[in-house]
Amino acid sequence: MGTKALDYESLNENVKKVQYAVRGELYLRASELQKEGKKIIFTNVGNPHALGQKPLTFPRQVVALCQAPFLLDDPNVGLLFPADAIARAKLYLSLTPGGLGAYSDSRGLPGIRKEVAEFIERRDGYPSDPELIFLTDGASKGVMQILNCIIRGEGDGVLVPVPQYPLYSATISLFGGSLVPYYLEETANWGLDVNDLRQAVAQARFKGITVRAMVIINPGNPTGQCLSEANLREILSFCYQENLVLLGDEVYQQNIYQDERPFISARKVLMDMGPPISKEVQLVSFHTVSKGYWGECGQRGGYFEMTNIPPQTVDEIYKISSISLSPNVPAQIFMGLMVNPLKPGDISYEQYVRESKGILESLRRRAWIMTDGFNSCKNVVCNFTEGAMYSFPQIRLPPKAIEAAKKAGKVPDVFYCLKLLEATGISTVPGSGFGQKEGVFHLRTTILPAEEDLPEIMSSFKKFNDEFMEQYEDNWSHSRM
């Protein structure tokens, strides 16, 4: 028999080219070790509930009632559910003809898209049109849909920050486009320099690539920085000059751990700038129920909002959304609950505030514990996590360690992270999975381990790291003697 279509040799080359380190070699090895009985601390994915974060009570009550609407007719329902959860469940059931078991419109339920539009208007101070908001099975699916529309072939480039969340590099590979990197400046707290953008576009053009879009991740993943308003203005002017679609990955907008640089949406800045920019720059913004103090990753809920996208294109995106019929309906309700939360005076309001503040304040403390912990280690430097849920320390590997990695057939930071995993059970993602300047090495860890466990985790990290450094530095200095 000849080669078959699903033999590795004959697969779509774009599929094979995709790299996805967040669940790559480190994750697979960690899963193996876990099966063998080793205790693993999974910090490779921003998956808060997996690390013990409790879900907010109120939204879970509402969705449980929507799943089991017959409970609403039970005289005992009030013993298990508060009146405001019951009322809210009835409201959502009235918005979902057929309930959670029916496909919704492929863009999502109109009533929830309206709640999202009202949220955006409250947040930014500019009206938002529900017809330009599509609900999705998580933000990633939305990003993939939009990139699928933009990328026509390898001549089409997309500017992506480096280091970047590998959703972007993977999706661009999968659709056969070209990733055009722009580097964030680690020594300037992972800031973005517009001159670097210009250079990146010029270099791409030289290679015959037309840059068609630019991605920003704000707050940054894996880098944790928050973009300033001034920086966002520069970016939008640049997109205007270069005729680029801006994709604003704003899934961490609730995750802010300092007060100096609050989150500002790209859309607000765009609108503030006024015409012609506010009328011309095409912007797609993404959000999710997976992050914030919700962390409802497993539900797979998200949305994207389109600004300055012509109606004919919106129709095309609608058509493509229709192929898989509809986003899952329970997560649409989580989205409604997230953007339209309880108000003061509601029965469950105090509990809701207590729970969400508790999570955010603990994350803020954990951001500090991690940053300080990393900075106390030998040959490790780390910017403070202003937002998002990651720490991205630079690991200054001695030449001897790099050599040892080469001998083992590993990229140096993969080598380091594997040793860390074997020694401590801490499962991280090597910086090479996100991109980094040549000869510079990092790792990414989430700040999500339970606060009470964090000191022990950091001290076990320090012990491993300092011994590792000593081992390879000593040898190195000896060998140079």
Next chain:
Amino acid sequence: MGTKALDYESLNENVKKVQYAVRGELYLRASELQKEGKKIIFTNVGNPHALGQKPLTFPRQVVALCQAPFLLDDPNVGLLFPADAIARAKLYLSLTPGGLGAYSDSRGLPGIRKEVAEFIERRDGYPSDPELIFLTDGASKGVMQILNCIIRGEGDGVLVPVPQYPLYSATISLFGGSLVPYYLEETANWGLDVNDLRQAVAQARFKGITVRAMVIINPGNPTGQCLSEANLREILSFCYQENLVLLGDEVYQQNIYQDERPFISARKVLMDMGPPISKEVQLVSFHTVSKGYWGECGQRGGYFEMTNIPPQTVDEIYKISSISLSPNVPAQIFMGLMVNPLKPGDISYEQYVRESKGILESLRRRAWIMTDGFNSCKNVVCNFTEGAMYSFPQIRLPPKAIEAAKKAGKVPDVFYCLKLLEATGISTVPGSGFGQKEGVFHLRTTILPAEEDLPEIMSSFKKFNDEFMEQYEDNWSHSRM
């Protein structure tokens, strides 16, 4: 300013080429009319709950408890939930570290993939490996993933039955491949003739297309036929000879409305055939929680099982699944409940059987009411719906009607379906959306409207159709006089 990346003119051409009639012109017009206050009967999508089908009680109880696990600690939980639902919820929560709010493995929860494997083994009599089963956000997402791996460019062809469910044509367009049609024979109850397959492959080859895969939909959508075991053997031999991957869309396997031709899975027939065929033919089979007597469309749950796919390819598919992190977890639990249902003796067993039998028996009666209703209409002939949930009558349009359609700038069956919609509120999908032989016209309707409404719907259809036929036939015979 020049053209921007999300202007219609500069979108990915493959996106623009996609056609998706199930939510096309007819659906959009129906949505408009509904907004204007007209009562619309949506029979365009197999969406049972939207047409009044009630969800099964037990699985909804289990998932509600999983969404609100704190209820399990409430002393009153037994007042609202039966003990077997409570026990099952505890079981699933023990299988989902972090609960429904945590991303699962990108392939789905291991415990549920094991339940699926056990179901397949019970159904087919051959062991199944959970490592070769991936859970998905509905079957469509799985089909798209596999076709994405297979299609490398327009030189790659996929055999698709015509008429077909447009998921296949749309996805093949989106990934830039070539659809190679094989026609089902309406006069032979939509049977499949292997000689036609040979001819289709030969014709494709003549055009420079390499056929790499074949799709079967069993039971058929939109055609409703069940493939016989003999037919499946022929198909598998053909795939073996031609070196084709077989994609078995078996989402309607529970929807069978006659006893003569029960559902048989492609995998069982493959295994029955023994080596070399059973060891060589690459098969991917798809299933869902959206159909059967479940109809849980809005939850978006499905799986695919791979047979004879090499491990390296399985790894690649795993990698691609990882880009969007994980299928939604609540629907994974629905899948577990579907493949591992209640057993005699369980507290909720009788209710579960009563509910599911009630739905299936009513669907069987509705299949007959519809077929008979269509066959009583002027110029309409219709095969019996052996399985699935659609009726696909042929509408013999008089030349005068075809001419009127041309004048109105419409495809003839679109013209007919639009008139039907305006006159009766019945929203169908024109046969041209599924493909049909030239000069032959159909429409697809689901058999899902409530049984008590069906006689009235069919008589309103008959009234419209017979008047339509009279109008255009009369004119036609007059004009020929």
